[in-house]
Amino acid sequence: MMRYPFLDLRTVNEPLMAELTAAATRVIESGRYVGGPECEALEADLCRVAGTSHAVGVSNGLDALRLIFKAYIELGRLAPGDEVLVPANTYIASVLAVTDAGLTPVFVDASARTLNMDTDLIERSITPRTRAILTVHLYGRPCYDEAMIEAARRHGLLIVEDNAQAIGATVFDGRPTGGLGDAAAFSFYPTKNVGALGDAGAVTTDDGALADAVRALANYGSERRYENIYCGYNCRLDPIQAAFLRVKLPHLAEENERRRALARVYDTEISNPRVVKPEFTAGSVWHQYTLLIEDRDRFRAYLGECGVGTDVNYPTPPHLQPCYRRYAHLHLPVAEQLSRSVVCLPVSACTTPADAREIAAIINRFN
Ligand SMILES: *Cc1c(COP(=O)(O)O)cnc(C)c1O
Numbered sequence: 001m002m003r004y005p006f007l008d009l010r011t012v013n014e015p016l017m018a019e020l021t022a023a024a025t026r027v028i029e030s031g032r033y034v035g036g037p038e039c040e041a042l043e044a045d046l047c048r049v050a051g052t053s054h055a056v057g058v059s060n061g062l063d064a065l066r067l068i069f070k071a072y073i074e075l076g077r078l079a080p081g082d083e084v085l086v087p088a089n090t091y092i093a094s095v096l097a098v099t100d101a102g103l104t105p106v107f108v109d110a111s112a113r114t115l116n117m118d119t120d121l122i123e124r125s126i127t128p129r130t131r132a133i134l135t136v137h138l139y140g141r142p143c144y145d146e147a148m149i150e151a152a153r154r155h156g157l158l159i160v161e162d163n164a165q166a167i168g169a170t171v172f173d174g175r176p177t178g179g180l181g182d183a184a185a186f187s188f189y190p191t192k193n194v195g196a197l198g199d200a201g202a203v204t205t206d207d208g209a210l211a212d213a214v215r216a217l218a219n220y221g222s223e224r225r226y227e228n229i230y231c232g233y234n235c236r237l238d239p240i241q242a243a244f245l246r247v248k249l250p251h252l253a254e255e256n257e258r259r260r261a262l263a264r265v266y267d268t269e270i271s272n273p274r275v276v277k278p279e280f281t282a283g284s285v286w287h288q289y290t291l292l293i294e295d296r297d298r299f300r301a302y303l304g305e306c307g308v309g310t311d312v313n314y315p316t317p318p319h320l321q322p323c324y325r326r327y328a329h330l331h332l333p334v335a336e337q338l339s340r341s342v343v344c345l346p347v348s349a350c351t352t353p354a355d356a357r358e359i360a361a362i363i364n365r366f367n
Pocket residue numbers: 060061062063090091093094136138162164165186187188189199200201
């Protein structure tokens with residue numbers, strides 16, 4: 001194993017082993033293996049985290065996004081073929097949810113400063129068919145500002161948040177991500193800031209009709225047993241994951257503060273002129289700490305030799321993936337450049353501030 005591992009999930013969960021085991025035992029002994037009180041309690045906790053009146057636990061983050069778009073279609077708020085603005089620099093799941101619902105993604109290039117959707121490009125990306133913006137708070141940094149709010153208001157667009165990487169992040173007015181727009185998707189994939197011990201996700205919203213539609217769609221399209229109002233799916237939250245998440249969620253603020261402290265060390269100590277550090281945004285929860293460097297492969301090999309684990313989020317933007325050949329002609333220069341130069345440093349619970357100082361010193365010796 002690396003001296004400074006990028007991420008080791010066993011180490012992350014080690015301090016909570018006894019509580020996680022007790023949570024699993026509680027579910028096993030309850031006899032309630034689908035839905036039930038563990039799921040309901042987690043949903044109540046998530047309403048508090050997002051500041052929303054509804055939360056619906058679901059199977060994973062991709063399903064959370066898919067169910068939001070499908071629910072809007074069932075409710076007549078969106079129709080197949082409608083255009084949804086999506087950031088060009090994102091994880092593929094954001095885009096898969098749009099296309100899976102029969103909607104048309106319109107890629108908005110990234111800002112070289114925030115690495116998120118360049119909100120100055122929103123207005124010119126809007127056509128008469130545009131109905132929604134899917135904003136992704138990538139790397140834990142919120143993507144929500146006046147330009148986005150104003151464009152959504154002027155054109156009557158829905159704002160859907162992909163909050164998979166930013167649970168607990170806050171924006172300019174102090175509000176948390178997950179409660180900013182019309183609906184939000186959360187992922188509790190094990191590597192996220194709050195990770196389950198398997199797959200899990202959630203939808204948050206203040207819209208009761210949307211929450212009901214998402215819950216029904218995730219349960220075969222049914223609200224009442226053996227009555228199917230939609231052609232639905234089985235995308236329910238597993239109660240054993242809900243029980244694990246109820247152990248993890250109380251540590252959210254502490255976890256995000258720990259990440260902020262590591263990011264602060266990197267920000268103050270890394271001084272190598274060959275690397276570009278991320279903007280030190282207030283409110284970011286640093287799901288990833290991203291550097292940009294021209295010579296990425298040699299840099300990563302050097303760090304690996306020095307015992308520093310790194311990752312690349314992401315080496316290929318969605319529009320250049322084989323499954324999206326139909327978008328391969330698009331020219332999204334900032335996202336394409338980011339995919340060639342981005343590298344993620346360790347910010348997990350495996351890394352201490354002293355480790356981060358040592359990693360910064362190693363980076364400063366690279367030439
Ligand atoms: C992880 C992630 C998802 C998908 O979540 P899963 O739970 O893995 O399905 C979606 N969007 C972003 C930005 C993610 O990081």
